[in-house]
């Protein structure tokens with residue numbers, strides 16, 4: 266049956282980001298990455314997503330015009346070995362000119378039961394840039410549901426919330442049940458499970474242009490907060506860089522790496538798929554079939570199953586992710 270196997274490796278799949286206006290957003294996505302974004306405050310670029318709230322279209326190549334969710338459903342050979350009924354990851358760039366709400370996400374079990382079969386949300390942040398003096402919120406200090414409920418009721422936000430100073434190159438792992446907020450002055454790349462379930466604890470008493478406040482979800486938050494977690498004091502990356510690659514995170518949902526390219530760099534692609542996002546610089550990416558694509562900061566693409574090694578060249582930094590080895 267060898268003659269039925271495709272003669273060439275599948276090409277890299279480039280995606281058109283989906284943008285979301287947010288009251289806390291800015292203009293950095295246009296200014297820094299050159300994205301053609303809508304007017305007004307734009308907070309989120311969904312670079313690799315098949316989520317129904319922002320499904321990316323394929324940009325060029327054999328599958329031009331298809332959504333990533335179409336490929337997952339109709340061309341699953343591109344993701345050979347990946348299980349599940351939906352593309353599992355979501356890669357975003359967030360431009361926070363103002364603070365995001367203080368929020369927490371459920372795990373898979375809670376989301377499946379209470380959110381219509383949705384996935385839970387484990388996420389992580391790579392800080393692309395931060396204004397001097399910027400902090401973010403990761404973790405809370407209450408040791409029980411009762412204590413947290415009292416802190417929320419009394420508005421003791423400074424006692425409750427753990428703030429950490431940040432700088433470019435920091436990395437934070439946000440487990441389900443971790444209270445968190447990205448604060449104004451932060452530009453991050455977020456790798457997360459493909460989920461949009463957010464429980465808002467506190468929104469800085471902000472009022473939207475229409476005069477209303479965004480809803481809070483206090484009961485759900487009290488349900489899902491992990492009261493045993495120890496909040497971090499720093500996002501400093503301590504993992505060593507080996508041949509340009511730094512392992513940032515490994516968890517049951519994904520592995521995330523930072524890849525520094527200076528000249529030539531070949532990435533093995535043994536996974537069901539590999540997500541690549543260029544966050545700095547420019548260069549090119551060549552797939553196993555030898556097709557070369559120009560890439561630059563803001564490019565998001567997938568190396569599908571069987572694409573072969575990905576040859577990168579230029580001067581650039583990427584954040585890459587894939588399913589964990591044991592999945």
Ligand code: ZN
Pocket residue numbers: 368370388445
């Ligand atoms: Zn979040």
